[in-house]
Every structure is written in C-alpha cells, then in structure tokens.
Amino acid sequence: MTTSRKKVEENTRDVMESTKLTPKAQNAGYSAPALEKGLDILEVLCKSSEGLTQKEIASLLGRSTSELYRMVNCLERRKYISHEGDKYSITTKLFQLSRIHPPTDRLVTAALPIMQELSHSVGFACDLRVYNNGSQTVIASMNTPSGIGFNVRSGAEIAIAPSASGRVLVAFQPAETTEIRIRESFAGLPASEIKAFRKDLHEVAVKGFASIKSRQYEGVHAISFPILDMDRHAIAALTVPMVPRLDTTPAPSKNDVEERLRESAEKLNRLIR
Structure with missing residues (x-):
C-alpha cells in the first residue's frame, strides 16, 4: 500500500468518526442515509490527490460499489466530481x-x-x-x-x-x-x-x-x-x-x-x- 493511500485511509477513518451520528440523533429521525453517502464520497475524494476508483471509494467507506453507484453518478452529473479513466476526483465546484x-x-x-x-x-x-x-x-x-x-x-x-x-x-x-x-x-x-x-x-x-x-x-x-x-x-x-x-x-x-x-x-x- 502506498503512503498516499495509507494517508487517505487514516483521514477517512477520522472523517467517519467525526461525522458519525449519536444514537440520540439517529433515534430523533435526523439520519439521511443517501445524503450521508454523498457527503462521505466528497470527503474521501477531498483527501485524495491522485483520484480513486469506485471500488477504492467503496472500500475506504466500508460500503459496496452497488451502494455508491447512484451517488457517484449523481455527484458527477452535478459536477461535484469528475472522472478520468476509472478514477474519480473532486472538482472545484465546492470551492466556487x-x-x-x-x-x-x-x-x-x-x-x-x-x-x-x-x-x-x-x-x-x-x-x-x-x-x-x-x-x-x-x-x-x-x-x-x-x-x-x-x-x-x-x-x-x-x-x-x-x-x-x-x-x-x-x-x-x-x-x-x-x-x-x-x-x-x-x-x-x-x-x-x-x-x-x-x-x-x-x-x-x-x-x-x-x-x-x-x-x-x-x-x-x-x-x-x-x-x-x-x-x-x-x-x-x-x-x-x-x-x-x-x-x-x-x-x-x-x-x-x-x-x-x-x-x-x-x-x-x-x-x-
């Protein structure tokens, strides 16, 4: 595993921990699974300078590629992410x-x-x-x-x-x-x-x-x-x-x-x- 990949995984774990909902919040009906998946994808891509494949994104987030497929397509259609070959990267839309x-x-x-x-x-x-x-x-x-x-x-x-x-x-x-x-x-x-x-x-x-x-x-x-x-x-x-x-x-x-x-x-x- 490359150093940059290790760093992405470490940052991703930190992000997941910091954004995890408490049981009280989950029970209060604050959970929005689809939105959370989209935000998870954006956050993990923000930590990667080389881009990630859908399989790599899914692995880092502990999800299956089928779970994330529609989210990835939506984010690309809305121009938050882009892909070159099989790798996806963050665009400058959030910055804009x-x-x-x-x-x-x-x-x-x-x-x-x-x-x-x-x-x-x-x-x-x-x-x-x-x-x-x-x-x-x-x-x-x-x-x-x-x-x-x-x-x-x-x-x-x-x-x-x-x-x-x-x-x-x-x-x-x-x-x-x-x-x-x-x-x-x-x-x-x-x-x-x-x-x-x-x-x-x-x-x-x-x-x-x-x-x-x-x-x-x-x-x-x-x-x-x-x-x-x-x-x-x-x-x-x-x-x-x-x-x-x-x-x-x-x-x-x-x-x-x-x-x-x-x-x-x-x-x-x-x-x-």
Whole structure:
C-alpha cells in the first residue's frame, strides 16, 4: 500500500468518526442515509490527490460499489466530481460555491471604483473575471470612458485556454487546484495545447501577471493581474483588453497599462483582505 493511500485511509477513518451520528440523533429521525453517502464520497475524494476508483471509494467507506453507484453518478452529473479513466476526483465546484455571495458582492463593491479609475486613466475598458467550472465568468466590467472600444460585458462566459485571465486564474493556485482546473478547462483539447499552456503558466507565476496578444481577436493585447486571497491564491483576475488606436489620439503604452493595472490590483488586494 502506498503512503498516499495509507494517508487517505487514516483521514477517512477520522472523517467517519467525526461525522458519525449519536444514537440520540439517529433515534430523533435526523439520519439521511443517501445524503450521508454523498457527503462521505466528497470527503474521501477531498483527501485524495491522485483520484480513486469506485471500488477504492467503496472500500475506504466500508460500503459496496452497488451502494455508491447512484451517488457517484449523481455527484458527477452535478459536477461535484469528475472522472478520468476509472478514477474519480473532486472538482472545484465546492470551492466556487464557497465564494458565492456575500464574498462576491463584497469583491465587486470594492472593485468598481478602482475599475472606474483604472479605465479613465488608461482609456481602455477593464473587467473582473472569476473561475467557473472549466471557464470564467465576468462578474463586473467598466466600459471605455468614450464608450467606444473593445469591451467585455458582465455575465460573459470566456474560455480559459486562449486568455490572459485564464492563465492568471489557473497559475496562482495550489498545485492540486491547478491540475483540476487544467483538466476541467482542456477536456477534449489536444495534448500539445495543454503542454503550451503549462509552459505559459510558469512564466505567469514568475512575472506575477499575464500579458499576451489575443488568440481570438486581431490587434487586441490582453493584460491580467490576479486578485489574491489571504493565502495568495487567485480568486479573480482584473483584466484590460488593449486595442491600439490608429489616429493621433494619445494613448498609454503597454508598459504604462501594465503598471497602472498592477497598482489597481494591489489596491483591490489591500481592500478585500
């Protein structure tokens, strides 16, 4: 038995003991067997970094595979777990649910004045994006001061793979979360694209932000900085899509926008911690 498997078994025993119902609670009608099975599955998968087969899950929980079959299928359908081959792993859905209101409301409330100031200072639109089960969702946006230019609306869903913000939301995570997000975001995409993305993640982590030419729109250059929690993991990405002007109107350089975006991200980081 591997060390990691032993650790999972030890953690599972602890979880089972700590969540076991007392006879009084059972007699009072508080027992919900189906719910308990689902929670047991989530808890044991949270303790495994390598994923587990249905047989392994059943063995660790002291149940039969037939007992857990419908629970596993339900959890996968609701996107709490996913499988690759015959192994099941936890997804980031629980993590995402933990960050829904009021933390998101607080983040947006703190961000909007900073985003308005940033947009006016650089002359470009900006937006705030969060990771969402294999893609990213824009939770706040600020249009260009003139009202003309490249703008991403609130509520828009954006792919992780081609975007600067996608790199930021994946790079600044614990190793396990990074792997889960790559698996969720690149399902069905070629291995070469995943390899290139991993290489980009290293560069983003070293630089502290992402600054790339758009892989979707001609002439757009996207710059994105992480908004970090207390553990310095990215909970959001503050992004400016730059579009160069062809007329003589003065416009900040890429370096200028990077610096002003850095200052705005740092200001927001200080406010939400």
